Amino acid sequence: MFDPTIFDNLKTVIEGEVYDRDLDGKILVTNRSDMMDLATMSRSFVLEFRRQDIEVTAVTMSLHADLINLSSEILERLEEEPGCDLKILYVLNVVDPHADAVELIRILNSLWEGRPSISASVRFEVDSLGDVIEDELGNPYELTLMLTFDRKIDERQLGDLDELLNVVIDGLDACNEYSASTE
Numbered sequence: 001m002f003d004p005t006i007f008d009n010l011k012t013v014i015e016g017e018v019y020d021r022d023l024d025g026k027i028l029v030t031n032r033s034d035m036m037d038l039a040t041m042s043r044s045f046v047l048e049f050r051r052q053d054i055e056v057t058a059v060t061m062s063l064h065a066d067l068i069n070l071s072s073e074i075l076e077r078l079e080e081e082p083g084c085d086l087k088i089l090y091v092l093n094v095v096d097p098h099a100d101a102v103e104l105i106r107i108l109n110s111l112w113e114g115r116p117s118i119s120a121s122v123r124f125e126v127d128s129l130g131d132v133i134e135d136e137l138g139n140p141y142e143l144t145l146m147l148t149f150d151r152k153i154d155e156r157q158l159g160d161l162d163e164l165l166n167v168v169i170d171g172l173d174a175c176n177e178y179s180a181s182t183e
Helices: 005-024 067-074 097-112 155-181
Strands: 027-037 041-051 058-065 085-094 115-122 142-149
Touching: 005 027, 005 041, 005 058, 005 155, 041 067, 041 155, 058 067, 058 142, 085 097, 097 115, 097 142, 097 155, 115 155
Parallel strands: none
Antiparallel strands: 027 041, 041 058, 058 085, 085 142, 115 142
């Protein structure tokens, strides 16, 4: 009999929580990826979503288990406590990437009560003339805010995933509200 891994159990619950909210009309799932990388023998599950009626900010939730975590669980090696890494990304277009990143990190830190580490990266495109390309709202920079947790998650956190997703969506709303206030 096949015993599902920690990754499988977490993926199933996260997927169910996200799609329940999609069915309720609270969010819109825009992408889904479930991969097994045969080169590194790792598993990844990614869900992307946004608010149904607001396209400003997108959220990506990424669950990952590498070879060490998968094998320590399957082979029941107790030297390494198995689990998965969870990352959350908020992606939106901005005009002033430094000021916007600082303020959005402050907002998200307050919302998440300082639990995950938050970092920011900026991306922009330049055309053949050397001009920065803007989006339809005139925002030339794509700001990605990455939230990483300092520990692996496992089945002990299954009961927390509903609340975690509520906070993820609160962060989505906060990013959308911030973006609207800077237009």
